[in-house]
Amino acid sequence: MLRKISVSELSLGMHIHKFCRPWVNDPFWISQVEVVLQDIEVLKRIQQSDTEEVWIDTRRGKAPDERAVSEMPVEDDTTPVCLEKEVQRARLICGKAKDVVMTMFSEAKMGRAMNMDDVDLLVEEISNSILRHPHALISLSRLKTSDEYTYMHSVSVCALMVSLARRMGMPDEQVREAGVAGLMHDVGKMMIDPLILNKPGRLTTEEFTAMKYHPEAGLKILEESQQVNAIVLDVCLHHHEKFDGSGYPHGLKGNEISIFARMGAVCDVYDAVTSDRPYKKGWGAAHSIREMASWKGHFDDLVFQSFVKAVGIYPVGALVRLRSGHLGVVVEQNDESLLLPRVKVFMSARTRKRFKPHIVDLTHQHDRDAIVKIESAEDWDLNDIDELWAGCKAG
Structure with missing residues (x-):
């Protein structure tokens, strides 16, 4: 992952992605872009230069000191979440x-x-x-x-x-x-x-x-x-x-x-x-x-x-009608079958009465439900579809 660090944090084994300074007309800096830092003399020259920060790629080289990393905002975490x-x-x-x-x-x-x-x-x-x-x-x-x-x-x-x-x-x-x-x-x-x-x-x-x-x-x-x-x-x-x-x-x-x-x-x-x-x-x-x-x-x-x-065929946020007669909004895809997402149902299409939202997973046999139609929120006078899946309105 790309990370901006000060040159004082640079160490051998790090992959330099980019210098945070103009280097277009400087052959030394051009030769060092997108390389793994392996020469102690090059490291010294960088730290003694006017450059204050560099971008490194932790996927291609060594990461900064563990303690230093833990003090930074964890914006490059890629652990799957809901x-x-x-x-x-x-x-x-x-x-x-x-x-x-x-x-x-x-x-x-x-x-x-x-x-x-x-x-x-x-x-x-x-x-x-x-x-x-x-x-x-x-x-x-x-x-x-x-x-x-x-x-x-x-x-x-x-x-x-x-x-x-x-x-x-x-x-x-x-x-x-x-x-x-x-x-x-x-x-x-x-x-x-x-x-x-x-x-x-x-x-x-x-x-x-x-x-x-x-x-x-x-x-x-x-x-x-x-x-x-x-x-x-x-x-x-x-x-x-x-x-x-x-x-x-x-x-x-x-x-x-x-x-x-x-x-x-x-x-x-x-x-x-x-x-x-x-x-x-x-x-x-x-x-x-x-x-x-x-x-x-x-x-x-x-x-x-x-x-x-x-x-997805039914992207997250899509309003759909189920075979059960319920209206719902898609909240999760199913990589195994694009036709069987997870849907948050909240309203009866027959009576137009709303009920407490709950999730229906169309991959589960016991639910025995399926999407039969794509619906338009305007046709049902619904203005809170985005809030149902995202917790916020447009803008």
């Missing part, structure tokens, strides 16, 4: 993430260098949250309000990219890069007129043409920053390409689109259609999966199938 417990931590991460993305986008808009240390740490925290519980942060990030969409959309796509990359069996470094790409894929929107971005009605042809420029604007920003790799650049430029060649900006088709851009396309659309926007209310999570599956030619089928396995 949904309710992780939602509490995920809420804090989402709040921090919104601040980081707002700052990053603002710096990009003003032509300033973005703080990639913050980006790396944020992606690591999001990744760790998903390891503790695969659906807590992803589901929570859907609850953003329309006025914070531009920023929280990037956080949501980051989390979805991390989850999808893991589901596809990618190595840790590629999982991290997928997360960074998701976080930065829409940075070009900072160069689009806010009146177009937040327009409550349909865009005119001229306005849509301006909006379609944001991938290229983002590429320009990221290239000028010289701080991200080819994967991040590619996802930024090509996340609106479609598998059948009808996307933009280059009309790429099939395998002409990189695997990471194909992943970005699915994650970007899913978060967009499940989110409230100035011009439309978001679809339910389960309804969104069903609709996206019908868009032939839009996505790579194999990537989309992996995505469905990652979020």
Whole structure:
């Protein structure tokens, strides 16, 4: 896991991920990035330099002293926990993430260098949250309000990219890069007129043409920053390409689109259609999966199938009707069968009367129940669905 430490804590055997100082024009520092520290003389030179802090990767090298680690906030714990417990931590991460993305986008808009240390740490925290519980942060990030969409959309796509990359069996470094790409894929929107971005009605042809420029604007920003790799650049430029060649900006088709851009396309659309926007209310999570599956030619089928396995046919937070006649909200996936999640039931569909919520595990034979229909909260005049599974409302 990535951890920022002072140079005084550095010791032989640690894997240096990044120096917290400008080193672009210094050959010594360039040669020491992403290496295991093995030379005592190099260690002395670092500790005698102007550098005060470094990022280390404890997965690839020695961790700091046990006592020092125990005094730090345990943000890299990846021990699996229940949904309710992780939602509490995920809420804090989402709040921090919104601040980081707002700052990053603002710096990009003003032509300033973005703080990639913050980006790396944020992606690591999001990744760790998903390891503790695969659906807590992803589901929570859907609850953003329309006025914070531009920023929280990037956080949501980051989390979805991390989850999808893991589901596809990618190595840790590629999982991290997928997360960074998701976080930065829409940075070009900072160069689009806010009146177009937040327009409550349909865009005119001229306005849509301006909006379609944001991938290229983002590429320009990221290239000028010289701080991200080819994967991040590619996802930024090509996340609106479609598998059948009808996307933009280059009309790429099939395998002409990189695997990471194909992943970005699915994650970007899913978060967009499940989110409230100035011009439309978001679809339910389960309804969104069903609709996206019908868009032939839009996505790579194999990537989309992996995505469905990652979020579930009935994602956490989906309102469903059971064969028993009860309404419930999905609170947990079942990796063995996507059709049999755990559901918190709370209302009779026949009488519309509510009762004390309780969990039904559809994998248990004694429950003898099943999902028969995806429901819309609006159709039942329900405004507390999010509170039932997450303990909080949107925003």
